[in-house]
Amino acid sequence: MKQKITLKKIAKEFGVSISTVSKALKDSHEISQELKNKIQAFATYYHYKPNSLALNLRNQNTKTIGVIIPEIVHHFFTTVITGIEKLANDKGYNVMICLSNESYKKEVLNLQMLASGVVDGIIASVAKETEEKDDYRHFNELINNGIPLVMFDRVVDEINCSKVIADDKGGAILATQQLIKNGCKRIALLTTPDYVTVGNERREGYLMALNDHNMAVDHDLIIKIDDKLTIDEQLSVLFEDGNYPDGIFAVNEIYAATVMKVARGYGYNVPEDIEVIGFTDGLISEFTTPSLTTVAQHGRTMGRKSCELLLDEIDSQDTEYQYKTNLIKTDLTIRDSTKKVQLHN
Numbered sequence: 001m002k003q004k005i006t007l008k009k010i011a012k013e014f015g016v017s018i019s020t021v022s023k024a025l026k027d028s029h030e031i032s033q034e035l036k037n038k039i040q041a042f043a044t045y046y047h048y049k050p051n052s053l054a055l056n057l058r059n060q061n062t063k064t065i066g067v068i069i070p071e072i073v074h075h076f077f078t079t080v081i082t083g084i085e086k087l088a089n090d091k092g093y094n095v096m097i098c099l100s101n102e103s104y105k106k107e108v109l110n111l112q113m114l115a116s117g118v119v120d121g122i123i124a125s126v127a128k129e130t131e132e133k134d135d136y137r138h139f140n141e142l143i144n145n146g147i148p149l150v151m152f153d154r155v156v157d158e159i160n161c162s163k164v165i166a167d168d169k170g171g172a173i174l175a176t177q178q179l180i181k182n183g184c185k186r187i188a189l190l191t192t193p194d195y196v197t198v199g200n201e202r203r204e205g206y207l208m209a210l211n212d213h214n215m216a217v218d219h220d221l222i223i224k225i226d227d228k229l230t231i232d233e234q235l236s237v238l239f240e241d242g243n244y245p246d247g248i249f250a251v252n253e254i255y256a257a258t259v260m261k262v263a264r265g266y267g268y269n270v271p272e273d274i275e276v277i278g279f280t281d282g283l284i285s286e287f288t289t290p291s292l293t294t295v296a297q298h299g300r301t302m303g304r305k306s307c308e309l310l311l312d313e314i315d316s317q318d319t320e321y322q323y324k325t326n327l328i329k330t331d332l333t334i335r336d337s338t339k340k341v342q343l344h345n
Contacts, residue, residue: 005048006146007145007146008143008144010048014038024039024040025048062120063092064094064095064096064119064120065084065094065096065120065121065122065310066095066119066123067084067098067122067123068098068099068111068114068123068125070100070128071099075280075299076280077299079299080300080302081303083301084307088307096119098113098114100127101127102227103127104127104130107126111138120148121149121311121313121314122147122150123152123310124139124151125153125155126154126197128154131154131196131197134195136158139156139159140159143160148314149162150163150164150309150310151163151164152165152302152306153166162313162323162325164302164326164328165325165326165327166297167327167328169208170329172204172249173205174330174332175206175277176210177212177213178277179249180209180210180215182338184245185246186245186247187221187245187246188221188238189223189248190223190235190250191223192251193224199251202251206249221238221245225255232258235255235259236262236266238262239268244273244274245274246275248274248276249279253280253285256285256294256337257292259276271337271339275337276292276338277293278295279297280295280296281333285333285335286335288337290335291335291337293337293338294333295331295332296330296331296332301328302328
């Protein structure tokens with residue numbers, strides 16, 4: 001059986017750009033007859049069927065980029081958009097924002113719409129439902145047809161594109177170490193289901209920090225939150241038997257703010273009885289009572305870097321474009337939900 005052929009594979013075979021292949025298949029006068037004959041014969045032999053949406057995207061310059069985010073409720077994603085828009089606008093590009101609402105189906109529809117020729121490239125963070133399904137064919141189709149794609153935050157290792165990620169593991173280590181330094185002995189983790197990549201990275205950092213300090217892992221203190229259920233009820237298990245944690249690390253600021261509210265309902269004070277650290281330094285972290293110590297992801301930096309990588313690929317005519325992965329360092333913002341003890345290197 002002949003392999004499935006794409007514009008990208010044809011371009012690689014002949015050592016030319018994807019736009020050259022597209023022009024050859026359209027019998028453009030800009031391409032030599034000899035090269036056109038070779039490319040057309042190759043495409044015929046492998047039963048190449050042109051993707052009209054992809055051809056439109058590669059052959060038109062819209063000066064617009066598309067961005068797909070999973071949700072708008074997290075302040076982090078709004079800061080990423082700010083970083084993207086600032087650089088894009090400075091470079092003469094407009095930005096079109098789409099929301100997947102953590103839905104696989106809506107993510108696919110968003111990609112199809114953006115690939116209809118209305119944008120020059122796409123920046124995306126993967127929806128939770130897509131991670132749960134473990135189905136990334138819609139992203140691979142974009143890549144195979146030469147559509148520039150950059151993934152940020154929630155990325156998929158097996159998809160061959162540029163990526164921008166936060167140092168989730170390092171941030172979790174910092175947060176857990178801070179709680180240990182402050183004297184916490186029973187440190188709980190509020191995390192996501194196993195299929196969420198960033199949650200896995202943060203959980204691994206938490207476990208590494210405990211191991212580095214010879215602290216045993218109590219799996220009863222690791223709560224995997226199902227966002228489809230009431231978060232308050234899932235967190236109540238930490239406080240019902242009186243053997244409550246004295247430190248809590250939450251993988252996002254919503255979980256952190258919620259657990260502080262639940263703890264108060266059981267009569268515990270933060271940080272006197274329980275210290276809490278969240279992840280993502282957003283408005284919730286700043287304005288909760290008490291204000292939340294948190295790991296800062298630097299969303300604007302992530303957005304700017306994502307846009308920089310996308311524009312670099314859009315401008316490139318190299319069929320062997322070298323994809324890059326950038327790691328954005330995280331750090332700790334100390335506020336009132338932890339005691340005033342600083343880490344020392």
